[in-house]
Amino acid sequence: MKQNQPESLPRPEADWVRKIQKELLTWYDQNRRGLPWRENKDPYRIWVSEIMLQQTRVDTVIPYYEQFVSAFPTVKDLAEAPEDQVIKAWEGLGYYSRARNLHAAAKEVMEQYKGEIPREPEKISRLKGVGSYTAGAILSIAYDLPVPAVDGNVMRVLSRWFAWWEDISKAATRRRMEAVDRELIPAERPGDFNQAMMELGALICTPVSPSCDTCPVRELCQAQAEGLQEELPVKKKGKPPVPMEVTFGWIRRGDQVLLHRRPQGGLLGGMWGLPTIEHWQGSLSLGEALKTSLAELGLKVEPGSILGELEHVFSHRRWYVTVVEALEISGEDLTEDYRWVQESELDNYALPNVYRKAVQLATERQYAAGIQGRLF
DNA sequence: GAGTCGTGGGA
DNA sequence: TTCCCAAGACT
Numbered sequence: 001m002k003q004n005q006p007e008s009l010p011r012p013e014a015d016w017v018r019k020i021q022k023e024l025l026t027w028y029d030q031n032r033r034g035l036p037w038r039e040n041k042d043p044y045r046i047w048v049s050e051i052m053l054q055q056t057r058v059d060t061v062i063p064y065y066e067q068f069v070s071a072f073p074t075v076k077d078l079a080e081a082p083e084d085q086v087i088k089a090w091e092g093l094g095y096y097s098r099a100r101n102l103h104a105a106a107k108e109v110m111e112q113y114k115g116e117i118p119r120e121p122e123k124i125s126r127l128k129g130v131g132s133y134t135a136g137a138i139l140s141i142a143y144d145l146p147v148p149a150v151d152g153n154v155m156r157v158l159s160r161w162f163a164w165w166e167d168i169s170k171a172a173t174r175r176r177m178e179a180v181d182r183e184l185i186p187a188e189r190p191g192d193f194n195q196a197m198m199e200l201g202a203l204i205c206t207p208v209s210p211s212c213d214t215c216p217v218r219e220l221c222q223a224q225a226e227g228l229q230e231e232l233p234v235k236k237k238g239k240p241p242v243p244m245e246v247t248f249g250w251i252r253r254g255d256q257v258l259l260h261r262r263p264q265g266g267l268l269g270g271m272w273g274l275p276t277i278e279h280w281q282g283s284l285s286l287g288e289a290l291k292t293s294l295a296e297l298g299l300k301v302e303p304g305s306i307l308g309e310l311e312h313v314f315s316h317r318r319w320y321v322t323v324v325e326a327l328e329i330s331g332e333d334l335t336e337d338y339r340w341v342q343e344s345e346l347d348n349y350a351l352p353n354v355y356r357k358a359v360q361l362a363t364e365r366q367y368a369a370g371i372q373g374r375l376f
Numbered sequence: 377g378a379g380t381c382g383t384g385g386g387a
Numbered sequence: 388t389t390c391c392c393a394a395g396a397c398t
Contacts, residue, residue, distance in 0.1 A: 055393055058393080058394080098395095128396090132395085133395060134394085134396080152393070207392075207393095237391085240389090
């Protein structure tokens with residue numbers, strides 16, 4: 001590990017900057033991928049793509065993007081859509097607050113900006129879900145404004161170009177990199193230049209085993225010159241997910257199943273799923289936990305068999321899930337965040353993947369049990 | 377500044 | 388299996 005750089009920021013010379021701009025844009029013109037959000041410069045479509053691409057791979061986003069802009073072609077369509085429909089279109093993509101924020105921001109654009117996504121950095125940054133990177137991406141790509149769009153790709157590229165040893169997991173580093181990046185952006189094609197930086201990071205200047213052989217700017221890269229490309233960028237490691245034991249209830253009343261809407265704000269906040277009890281290892285037996293929890297709602301159930309187990313990993317949590325079957329004995333009116341749903345209607349709900357997996361598991365076991373019951 | 381917030385893919 | 392992620396934002 002090398003020493004940290006002093007406080008000063010890299011000061012690229014004007015001649016170096018001109019070369020970088022020319023080589024990068026030439027390379028981009030010849031190597032850019034034909035992505036669906038690059039078909040035009042509709043600010044709304046650029047916006048949708050940038051939100052979906054936050055912490056999400058291009059290949060994962062493409063089908064969601066196609067379906068989303070087909071369902072909501074304009075910011076007006078999105079603003080007028082029911083939230084359930086917007087969340088349903090996001091099902092399986094993760095980070096669901098992105099969808100809620102995007103929906104709320106679309107309404108804001110309609111009400112405050114007459115349906116036109118604002119061109120001012122201060123205004124666009126005020127929209128929910130639009131941070132420093134996303135604001136810069138939309139303004140530069142859709143409106144040709146020379147503002148930085150510094151994402152993980154760009155930070156990696158800058159870190160290597162300047163042999164910059166600051167930890168890119170820190171917010172302060174991003175701000176400092178934006179200051180330097182701002183000096184690199186050409187007045188003519190700011191959007192293409194920003195995309196070229198990201199494209200280089202995605203295709204050539206990759207996190208591991210970068211393809212320096214075919215890099216269009218290898219002559220201008222300090223890390224390459226010093227053989228440091230594998231050491232940079234510096235990035236502090238995250239903590240492993242905390243393991244948790246979780247019980248899902250597969251609670252039936254005739255051909256209906258009980259769904260629960262998770263509280264806003266937390267993990268999978270506001271999303272529908274099976275009734276869920278999260279507990280530390282060994283704190284409660286599964287059936288008793290379920291029974292006790294539901295009794296507080298005025299719902300009496302008789303715990304049945306264990307339908308199965310599954311494991312699901314989130315960014316910061318690992319769920320060891322046991323799906324427990326139960327039959328309703330008696331119940332009063334439940335609160336709004338509980339709902340009895342026909343099994344055939346489950347597909348109409350936006351269920352996060354962990355619950356989708358559990359539903360599949362439960363229905364399969366249920367079917368198998370039914371067959372067994374008839375046979376024996 | 378450090379945690380929180382999903383998912384699926386690849387080394 | 389385990390780890391690191393992939394075009395970050397919000398609290």
